[in-house]
Amino acid sequence: MKYRRLLIYIAVALAFIVELFYLWELPTNFELWWVYGTFMLIAAMIQGAGAVMLLFWPRLRLIGLFLLGNVLLIAGYLVIRVLGDSITLGMPPLASEKLNLGIVAIEIVIIGLLIALFRQGLRRRRAERPPGEGSEPEQPRETYVQMKPAVEPGTSESVNS
Amino acid sequence: MNEVTRRHLLKMGLLGGAGLVLPLGVLQIPLASIRETNAMKSPPVKPFQVPLPILPVLQPVRTDSTTDYYEITQKPGVAHILPGHTTPIWGYNGLFPGPTIEARSGRTTIVRQTNELPVPISTHLHGGHTPPESDGDPNELIWPVHGSAVPMPETSLALGSVGMTVHMGSKNYIYPNNQRGATLWYHDHRMGFTGPQVYRGLAGFYILRDDAEDRLPLPKGDHEIPLLITDRIFNADGSFYYPSIDSSLTRDPGAIGTFADGVYGDTILVNGAVQPFFEVSNTKYRFRILLATNASRYRLRLNSGHPFTQIGSDGGLLAAPVRQPHFTMAPAERFDTIIDFSPYPIGTQIVLESLPEDLNTIQQIMRFDVVRKEKDESSIPAKLSPYEILDPASATVTRQFHFERSLGMWTINGKRFDPSRADAQPRLNATEIWEFTADEHHPIHIHDIMFQILSHNGKPSSEDVGMKDTFLLNGGQKGSIITKFTDNPGPYVFHCHNLEHEDMSMMGRFIVV
Numbered sequence: 001m002k003y004r005r006l007l008i009y010i011a012v013a014l015a016f017i018v019e020l021f022y023l024w025e026l027p028t029n030f031e032l033w034w035v036y037g038t039f040m041l042i043a044a045m046i047q048g049a050g051a052v053m054l055l056f057w058p059r060l061r062l063i064g065l066f067l068l069g070n071v072l073l074i075a076g077y078l079v080i081r082v083l084g085d086s087i088t089l090g091m092p093p094l095a096s097e098k099l100n101l102g103i104v105a106i107e108i109v110i111i112g113l114l115i116a117l118f119r120q121g122l123r124r125r126r127a128e129r130p131p132g133e134g135s136e137p138e139q140p141r142e143t144y145v146q147m148k149p150a151v152e153p154g155t156s157e158s159v160n161s
Numbered sequence: 162m163n164e165v166t167r168r169h170l171l172k173m174g175l176l177g178g179a180g181l182v183l184p185l186g187v188l189q190i191p192l193a194s195i196r197e198t199n200a201m202k203s204p205p206v207k208p209f210q211v212p213l214p215i216l217p218v219l220q221p222v223r224t225d226s227t228t229d230y231y232e233i234t235q236k237p238g239v240a241h242i243l244p245g246h247t248t249p250i251w252g253y254n255g256l257f258p259g260p261t262i263e264a265r266s267g268r269t270t271i272v273r274q275t276n277e278l279p280v281p282i283s284t285h286l287h288g289g290h291t292p293p294e295s296d297g298d299p300n301e302l303i304w305p306v307h308g309s310a311v312p313m314p315e316t317s318l319a320l321g322s323v324g325m326t327v328h329m330g331s332k333n334y335i336y337p338n339n340q341r342g343a344t345l346w347y348h349d350h351r352m353g354f355t356g357p358q359v360y361r362g363l364a365g366f367y368i369l370r371d372d373a374e375d376r377l378p379l380p381k382g383d384h385e386i387p388l389l390i391t392d393r394i395f396n397a398d399g400s401f402y403y404p405s406i407d408s409s410l411t412r413d414p415g416a417i418g419t420f421a422d423g424v425y426g427d428t429i430l431v432n433g434a435v436q437p438f439f440e441v442s443n444t445k446y447r448f449r450i451l452l453a454t455n456a457s458r459y460r461l462r463l464n465s466g467h468p469f470t471q472i473g474s475d476g477g478l479l480a481a482p483v484r485q486p487h488f489t490m491a492p493a494e495r496f497d498t499i500i501d502f503s504p505y506p507i508g509t510q511i512v513l514e515s516l517p518e519d520l521n522t523i524q525q526i527m528r529f530d531v532v533r534k535e536k537d538e539s540s541i542p543a544k545l546s547p548y549e550i551l552d553p554a555s556a557t558v559t560r561q562f563h564f565e566r567s568l569g570m571w572t573i574n575g576k577r578f579d580p581s582r583a584d585a586q587p588r589l590n591a592t593e594i595w596e597f598t599a600d601e602h603h604p605i606h607i608h609d610i611m612f613q614i615l616s617h618n619g620k621p622s623s624e625d626v627g628m629k630d631t632f633l634l635n636g637g638q639k640g641s642i643i644t645k646f647t648d649n650p651g652p653y654v655f656h657c658h659n660l661e662h663e664d665m666s667m668m669g670r671f672i673v674v
Contacts, residue, residue, distance in 0.1 A: 049180025
C-alpha cells in the first residue's frame with residue numbers, strides 16, 4: 001500500500017507541474033489562435049482535475065480515464081512537433097524547445113506511473129473478487145463432503161424440501 | 162446516504178479549483194489582452210497642422226563607371242509625429258520613412274545594409290528585378306551587429322525556419338537595375354516579423370529612372386513628389402502601438418486576436434507626418450504614391466471631384482495616361498499620378514481623401530493648398546512609355562493558387578509557407594499564366610518579376626493597367642496574370658502583402674529553373 005501511495009503522490013505532483021506549464025503557455029497560444037489556446041485550456045483542465053481525482057479517488061476507472069487523457073495529449077504533441085501537420089496544411093514539424101521536450105518527458109513519466117497504478121489496481125480487483133466471479137477460468141477444486149452418520153432406526157429428523 | 166463532510170467539501174473544492182477555476186482564471190489574461198487591444202485608439206490629432214515632409218535623397222558613398230554604392234545602417238531613432246510627443250522608431254539610417262534611393266536603369270546599385278537593431282532583418286527591394294541572393298528573401302537574414310536575444314537559427318513557432326541563411330552584421334545587396342524606370346520601394350522582409358518591423362519604420366522609396374522617362378515633359382524637380390502613405394495606431398505617450406503576440410519580436414510571430422486579419426491604423430501618415438498640408442502652385446505636379454500600410458486599402462479621390470491622371474503603376478510608366486476619378490490602392494501598390502492644380506484659384510484647398518474601404522468613414526489623407534501662381538512648363542504627353550504586351554497564347558504553363566484562411570493560419574492552396582517546398586518551378590524564359598482566387602481581400606505580390614493583369618473577375622478594370630508586381634483581389638474574386646521569367650534563376654517567394662497575413666504564413670516559394 002505504501003508503494004502505491006508513493007506512485008500516486010509522484011503522479012499527482014507531476015500532473016500539477018504539467019498543468020502549470022499549460023497554463024503558462026495558454027495566454028500566448030490563445031492570442032495566436034483560439035483553437036491552440038482552447039487545446040491548452042483543456043489540457044490544463046485534464047491535468048488539474050486528473051491530479052486531484054487521483055489523489056482522493058484513485059479508482060481504476062478514473063485512473064484509466066486520466067491515462068487516456070495523457071496519451072491523447074502526447075499523441076497531439078507528437079503529431080505537431082515530430083510529424084508536422086502534413087495532412088491538412090502540409091506544414092513542416094514545429095521546432096521543439098527544451099522546455100517543451102521536458103514537459104513531454106514528464107507526461108511520459110506520468111503515463112508510466114498511471115499504467116503501473118492501473119495494472120496494480122486490476123490485480124487488486126481480481127484478488128478481491130469473490131470466487132466464481134470474473135472472467136478467469138475456474139480452477140478445478142477439491143470437494144470435501146462431510147459424511148454424516150447414517151440415520152439410526154427409530155430416530156427422526158426434519159427434512160427440508 | 163453519504164453525509165457531506167468538511168473533508169468531502171475540501172476535496173471537491175480542490176477538484177474544482179485545479180480543474181476549472183485556475184484554468185478559466187488564466188484564460189482571462191488573453192481575453193483581457195484581446196479586449197484591450199481591440200479597443201485601442203490613438204490620441205486625436207487635428208489634421209493639416211504640419212507641412213508635408215519632403216523625403217531626403219540618399220547620396221552614394223562612392224560611384225564608378227558602372228555602379229553607385231550606398232551604405233545604410235538600420236538603427237533605432239526618434240520621430241516627431243504627434244504634437245508634444247516623440248515616437249521611437251526603427252529606421253534606415255534611423256529615419257522614418259527611410260531615405261530615398263535614386264537609381265538609374267542600366268547602372269548597378271550596391272547597398273550595404275548594416276543591422277544595429279536588436280533583431281534580425283532582411284531588406285527586400287519591392288518591384289526589383291533582382292538576383293535571388295539580393296532579393297531580400299525572408300529567410301536570408303542579417304544578424305544584429307550587437308547580438309540578439311533571438312535564438313539562432315530557429316524560433317519556437319519557427320514559421321519556415323528551415324533553410325535560413327545568416328549574414329553577420331551587414332550584407333551587400335546588388336541591384337543590377339536592368340528594368341524600366343519605376344517607383345520601387347525597399348522594406349523589411351524578416352520571416353514572421355515583416356509586419357511589426359515595417360510598422361516600426363523600415364520602409365523607404367527606391368526610385369529608378371530611365372532615359373525614356375527623362376525625355377518626357379512630365380513635371381520634374383520640386384514638382385515631382387514621392388508620397389508614402391501609411392497608417393498607425395499610437396499609444397497615449399506617442400509611441401507606435403502594434404498588437405504583437407511577442408512585442409520583443411524575438412520569439413513568436415503574429416498579431417493578437419482580430420489583428421491577425423491585419424493591423425489597420427487609425428491615424429494616417431504621409432511621409433511620416435499626420436495628415437499634412439502641401440503648398441503648391443497652380444501647375445501640374447507628379448505624385449509617386451506608395452501605399453505602405455500593413456493592411457489597409459485606400460480608395461483615393463480628390464474632394465474637388467477632379468480626376469487623377471494616372472501615368473504609371475508598380476512597374477513604371479503606362480503606355481498612355483488614364484483618367485481615374487478615384488483609385489483603389491492595396492498595401493505595397495504604387496500609383497503614379499499627375500494632379501493639375503491650374504483650374505483652382507489661389508487660396509483653394511483640395512483634400513486628398515479615401516472613400517470607405519477598410520475604414521467606415523471618409524478619411525482625410527492630406528491637403529493641397531494652392532498658394533502661388535507659376536508658369537507651367539510641363540505637359541502630359543498622349544504617349545508615355547510603351548512596353549511589351551504578353552500574349553496569353555505564348556504561355557506554356559497555367560498555375561492556380563487559392564489564398565484562404567485555414568485552421569487559423571493564412572495559407573496558399575491550403576498550405577502554410579515552407580521555404581524548402583517549391584510551390585512552382587517556372588522555367589527560365591518561360592511565359593506563364595497564374596490564376597488566383599481569394600477568400601477575402603489579399604494583395605498578391607510576386608517577387609522578381611513584373612506581370613500584366615489578364616482578368617479580374619472578368620475583364621481587367623481601368624485600374625489594372627500597366628506593369629504590376631502587386632494584384633489586389635477582393636473577397637470571392639478571381640483573377641489571372643501573365644508574366645515571363647527572365648534571366649534570374651533561383652528561389653523567390655510570392656505572398657499576400659497584407660503583412661499580418663504574410664507573417665502568418667500566407668507565402669509560397671517558386672524557383673526559376
